[in-house]
Amino acid sequence: MPPVLALDGPSGSGKGTIGQICALKFGWHYLDSGAIYRGLAWLANSKSVAADDVAGLVALAESMSLVCHVQTDDVAQIEINGRIVTDDLRTEETGEMASKIAPLGSVRAALLAMQRRCRRTPGLVADGRDMGTVVFPDAEFKVFLTASAEIRAQRRFDQLKSKGFDVNLARLLESIQARDVRDSSRAESPLKPADDAYVLDTSALSIDEVVACIMDHVNQR
Ligand SMILES: Nc1ncnc2c1ncn2[C@@H]1O[C@H](COP(=O)(O)OP(=O)(O)OP(=O)(O)O)[C@@H](O)[C@H]1O
């Protein structure tokens, strides 16, 4: 099987940014699994499928086609059913909905095969919450990125502000904290480091320093 670098962690810990840089450095494919949950949430919102309509969500998941276009200078562009929806997926409304549907076991099961199909030669960098624990438990490399909620909220604030969104730091912090609780306390595939993961707190590290730590870790193994 092609090698996998599983990159897990809470919202805003840098998985997407760092994952894309690592994928480009290795020349590997990149999977943004959060985009899959956000994509399903966005589709559900746009088709008025409720967060508790499990059969409706599973049907949407099974018919969803998602392509992730890695960029050298920006977040990966996400295409769903033929349409680029990157900015729609990053809204707090979509993130909230994603976090509500993510605990549903049959929804997760419907999205599992789609994620595993991304494991292709020469390798895959996969970012999410359960890459190292559930989706790719046999991954060669497992990294769990973390940072304080305050730092993550500030990073998200700066990111959204630079894209012209009208954002409120206190509300972002509240939303990140609520999502942390939901993601880590759910019964199905909770957010947690795999037993064999390298846990890296990025609160005081620059993006380049985080990438260097991961490269050192990979090269040592
Ligand atoms: N070590 C770092 N230092 C400074 N800024 C960072 C660092 N890591 C990430 N960032 C910035 O924080 C923001 C959030 O990062 P990113 O979107 O990669 O997080 P994420 O973990 O993928 O979040 P989510 O799970 O919600 O998709 C981005 O603007 C990114 O550039």
Ligand SMILES: Nc1ccn([C@H]2C[C@H](O)[C@@H](COP(=O)(O)O)O2)c(=O)n1
């Ligand atoms: N492997 C994954 C990826 C994401 N989720 C859920 C949890 C998040 O609240 C939501 C959006 O993810 P993000 O884009 O913020 O990384 O999707 C999950 O349960 N499992």
